[in-house]
Amino acid sequence: MRILYVEDSRHLQKSVATALKRAGYSVDVCGDGAEGLHRAGSAGYDVAILDIMLPVMDGMEILRRLRAAGRDLQVLLLTARDAVPERVRGLQAGADDYLVKPFALDELLARVGVLCRRAYAKKNPLITIGDLVVDTARRSAARAGTSVDLLPREFRILEYLAMRAGEVVSRTDIWNHVYDELTEPMSNAVDSAICTIRKKIEPPGSARLLHTRRGMGYILSE
C-alpha cells in the first residue's frame, strides 16, 4: 500500500514517514499544498494523509480539488484543529477520517490500515485465498496453517495482490502501489519479486494460487 503524507513540519514528516515505512507501507512525503495536490493527482496512492495548515495551498483545498477531479483515494486529515465544526467541515469536504494532533502512533497506524482496506472494500484484516491467509493487520501470511516468511516488500506485493484477489493486476499497478518514489526503477523488479513470493507461498505439492497472465499481469486466486 502506498501512502502520500503532506505535512509542513519537517519533524513530523520524518517521524511519521519512518513509522509508516516500518509498518510496511510505501510512503512519499511533501511539504506544501501545491506539490501535495500534484502528487495526489497521480496514480498509485491508496491513502493520502493531509495536514490542513500548509504553505501555498491548505489541506482542505487539496481535498476539495481532489474530490472535484473525481479522485477517490482515501484521505485522512491530520491536523491540530480540534473543534467539532472543523472536523465536520473536513469530513463534509470529502475526508474519510480525521485525526487531531497530538495523536498516538498506534492509532494513526490503525486508521491508515482501515483506510487501506476500505480502499479495496475489505472489512476483515484477514484475506483468505484457498488455504492462503494474508493478515494485513499483523503483516503476516500463512499457507495451510504454516507461516510464510516474507520480506517487507514481498509482503506488500502479496498484500496488494490479496486486496485485489481475483483481479488481474498489471506490473505497473504493482509498481505504483508498492514502490515509493525513491526506489530506482528496474525493468524486472516486479517479476523477480513475484517469482520469490511464488516460491514462498507455493511449496512443492501445493495448489497454484499466484497465476501469470501473459502480457497482462498477475492474479491471485484459487
Place this chain on the structure above:
Amino acid sequence: MTSLRRQLLAGILGSLALVLAIAGTALFAHIRRAVVTEFDSALAARANGLLLVVEQTRKKVDVDLKDKFIPEFQPGAECDYYEIRQIGGPFIARSPSLDVTRDLPGETGPLGQFYFFDLPLPDGRRGRAAGIVFQPRLDLGKNNTDPPPARVTLRLVVATDRARLDKVLASSGTGFALAGIAALAASALGIFLAVRRALAPVQRVAGHAASLTERSLGVEFPVAGMPREIVPVCHRLNELMSRLGAAFERESRFSSDIAHELRTPLAELRTLCETALRWPGGAEESEATIREAAEITLRMERLVTTLLAIARSERGAAQSERAAVALAGLVHEILEPLLRQMVERLITVTVGIPESLTVTTDPALLRVILSNLLANAGQHTPRSGMIRIAATGGSILHVTISNTCAGLSEADIPRLFERFWRKDEARPSSERCGLGLALAAACAKSLGCDLSASLPAPDTIVFTLSIPQEQRAGLPEFAPAVV
C-alpha cells in the same frame, strides 16, 4: 432591589397627593369661610331687626317686640333664642323659647360691632350666635327739656341651631375628599401608563442586555424608535459591545492559536518518541532522535517564553532601566548576524541614522523591538529587495524600518501585530511562530512608544517606532549610510 418604575410612581403619586391635599384644604377653607360668613350675616340681620325695637326712655329700657309675630323664637323643637342684657346688670328681654332659668352664654366685643361664636344651645343642640354690645336709641318724649339720662350699655345675643351650617360644611368636605381621591386614582392610572410607556425603551435595552452572551455580542442594541435620551446610551453600548466582541474574538483566536502552536510540537515530540520506542535504532539513530527532541523542546520553550514576555510587557511589568543608547550602534549590532543571509539574497540594506543620535530608554526592550522588526524585515524581504532603516526628527523621534514586501494588503495592516498572525497560515520554518511583531508592539507600549505599520506602496511596508521627546538625548541629523 429598587425599581425605577416604582420609584417614579411613588414619587409622582406622593407629590400629586400632597398637592391635591393642600389645594383641597385651601379651597375647602375658603368655601367654609364663605358659608359661615353667609350664615353669620343672616344671624346679624336678625339681630339688627331686634336692635330696632330696643329704646331707652328716661326711666327704663323698653323693648317693643311682639313675640308672637316672630314664630322662630317661640318654644319648639327647632326654635331660636335671643337675649338682651345690660352689661354688668340684669337682663332686659329674652325670647319665649329661652327658659327663665337659663342664660345664653355671654361674650363681649367692641361697642357696635357684631361678633360671632359657637355655643351649646339650652336644649342641647349645637348652636351659633351673633352678639353685639350697643347703646339703645333714646326716647326722651316730646318738648322735654330735662337733661337726658345716662346711656345704658346693653348686649344682644341671637343664637340659632347650626345643624344646617354643619351639614353644608360636611357635605362640602366629603365632596372635596371624594373628588380628591377620584382625581388621585385617575391620575395614578394615567401616570402608571405614562411611566410604563416612557420606561419601555429602557426595558427593551435591559431585555437586550440580558439576552447577550459571548456569542451574541455582535447583535447591536436597537436604536430605531428609541427616545432621544436613550439613543446615545445605545450608541455607547454598541461601541462597547463592538470592542468587547473584538476582544473576545481576539482572545478566542489567541487561545485557539496557542493550542494549535503547542499541539504541533507536542505531536512532533510524541511521534518521535513513540517511533523511537517502537523501532529502536542504533546509538547514532538514538542520538539523532534525542537531538531532534531537544530541538522541538527548545522551540516550545521559546514559544512559551515569548508569550510570557508579551504578557508581562502588556501588563507593564517589564523592568524598565533607563540608559543612553546610541541608536545607530544598536542597529548595526542587531543587523550583523542577519547581514550574511541578506547579502546572499542580494538584499540592499541602508541605515540612515546619525552616529551621534542617542535615546534614553530601556536598552533591553529597545533591542527586543528593533531585533524583531529587523528579523521580520530580513525574513519577508524578497530576493533582490531593499531594507531601509532611518531616523527622522521633530517633536517625536521616528525610527522607520521599511522593506520590500509581497502579497500584503491594507486589510492585513491592523492584524500585523496580533499574536500568531501570519499572512500564510502554515509554518514555513520552525524558527517563526508569528509572535515577533506582537512582542515588539508590547515592548514599545511598555516603553511608552508607539509602533505602527503602513503600506505606502503595494510592495513596500514601513514600520515606525515613535519615541517621545523625553526619551531623546541627541538631535538626529539625516545622514544615510550604506551597510
